[in-house]
Amino acid sequence: ETTLQGKVALVTGAGSGIGKASAIRLAQAGAKVGLVDLKEHHSEKVKQEIESLGGEAVVSDTDVSDPTRVEESVKKVVEQWGRLDIVYANAGINGKVAPIEDLAPEEWDQTLTTNLKSTFLAVKYAIPHMKKAGGSIIITSSINGNRTFSGFGMSAYSASKAGQMAFGKMAALELARYHIRVNIICPGAIETNISQNTFKDKKDLEKIKIPVKYPEGSQPLEHKAGQPEQVAELVHFLSSDASSHITGTEVFIDGAESLL
Numbered sequence: 080e081t082t083l084q085g086k087v088a089l090v091t092g093a094g095s096g097i098g099k100a101s102a103i104r105l106a107q108a109g110a111k112v113g114l115v116d117l118k119e120h121h122s123e124k125v126k127q128e129i130e131s132l133g134g135e136a137v138v139s140d141t142d143v144s145d146p147t148r149v150e151e152s153v154k155k156v157v158e159q160w161g162r163l164d165i166v167y168a169n170a171g172i173n174g175k176v177a178p179i180e181d182l183a184p185e186e187w188d189q190t191l192t193t194n195l196k197s198t199f200l201a202v203k204y205a206i207p208h209m210k211k212a213g214g215s216i217i218i219t220s221s222i223n224g225n226r227t228f229s230g231f232g233m234s235a236y237s238a239s240k241a242g243q244m245a246f247g248k249m250a251a252l253e254l255a256r257y258h259i260r261v262n263i264i265c266p267g268a269i270e271t272n273i274s275q276n277t278f279k280d281k282k283d284l285e286k287i288k289i290p291v292k293y294p295e296g297s298q299p300l301e302h303k304a305g306q307p308e309q310v311a312e313l314v315h316f317l318s319s320d321a322s323s324h325i326t327g328t329e330v331f332i333d334g335a336e337s338l339l
C-alpha cells in the first residue's frame with residue numbers, strides 16, 4: 080500500500096533540494112508534513128506549495144544540530160497532528176572541502192555535527208512518539224559513505240556519511256522491536272544547491288588539486304546528475320507500507336555512478 084493517508088511525517092532540510100522534493104511527494108501521497116530547516120532557508124514556500132496541492136504542513140525553523148530545537152520541532156508536529164509515523168533525516172552540508180592536513184578541527188566538527196549528530200538527534204527524539212504504532216525512518220547518506228568521490232578533500236563529509244550508514248543499521252536493529260523500520264538512502268550526484276554552494280569557485284578547487292566532477296556527475300545511466308524528484312520517489316516507497324519488510328538496508332540511487 081503506497082498511500083500515506085492519515086500518516087504524519089517530519090522532514091529535515093525540507094527547504095531545498097532532496098528534502099523539499101520529498102516533503103512535497105509525501106504530502107501528495109496524503110501525509111501531513113513537518114518541514115524542518117534553518118531559519119534563513121525557511122520552508123514557508125514549500126508549505127505554500129503543499130497547501131496549493133491540498134495538503135497540510137507546518138514549518139519549524141530549526142538548526143538540526145541543536146538538541147533542544149530538534150526535540151521542540153518533533154513536539155510541534157506531534158502536538159499539531161497527534162502522531163508521528165515517518166521521519167526523514169535528510170539535512171546536510173558538504174562542509175569544508177580541503178586536504179586533511181589543511182582541515183581545521185572546527186571544520187571537521189561542523190560537518191560531523193550537521194550531518195551525523197543531527198541524524199542521531201532526529202531519531203532519538205522521534206522514538207518516544209513512534210514506539211507505539213511503529214513507522215519508518217529514512218536517512219540520507221551518500222555514495223560517498225562507501226567510497227571517496229573525487230580523490231580527496233571530502234574526508235569529513237565521507238566520514239559523516241559512513242557514520243550515518245552505521246548508525247542507521249544499528250537503529251534498524253534496535254528499533255525493530257517497535258516495528259520502526261530504518262533505511263539509508265545513498266544518492267550519487269543530484270542536482271541541488273549543495274553542490275553549487277560548495278563548488279562554486281572551481282579555481283579554488285584546482286588550487287588544492289581536487290578534480291572537479293560536480294555537478295555534472297558521470298552516471299553511466301543518464302550521463303547527468305539525478306533530480307531531487309527521483310530521490311523523492313524512493314523516499315515515498317520507503318515511507319509507505321509497500322516497503323514493509325525492508326529495514327536496515329542501504330539503497331543506492333546513483334545511475335551506477337558508484338560502480339565506476
Ligand code: NAD
Binds near residue numbers: 093094096115
Ligand atoms: P540542499 O543544500 O539543496 O538541501 C539541504 C538542506 O539542508 C538546505 O535547505 C539546508 O538549509 C538544510 N540544512 C543544512 N544545514 C542545516 C542545519 N544545521 N539545520 C537545518 N537544516 C540544515 O542539498 P541536498 O542535495 O538536497 O542535500 C540533502 C542531503 O542529501 C544531504 O544530507 C546531502 O549530504 C545528501 N546528498 C546530496 C547529494 C547531491 O549530490 N546533492 C548526493 C548525496 C547525498
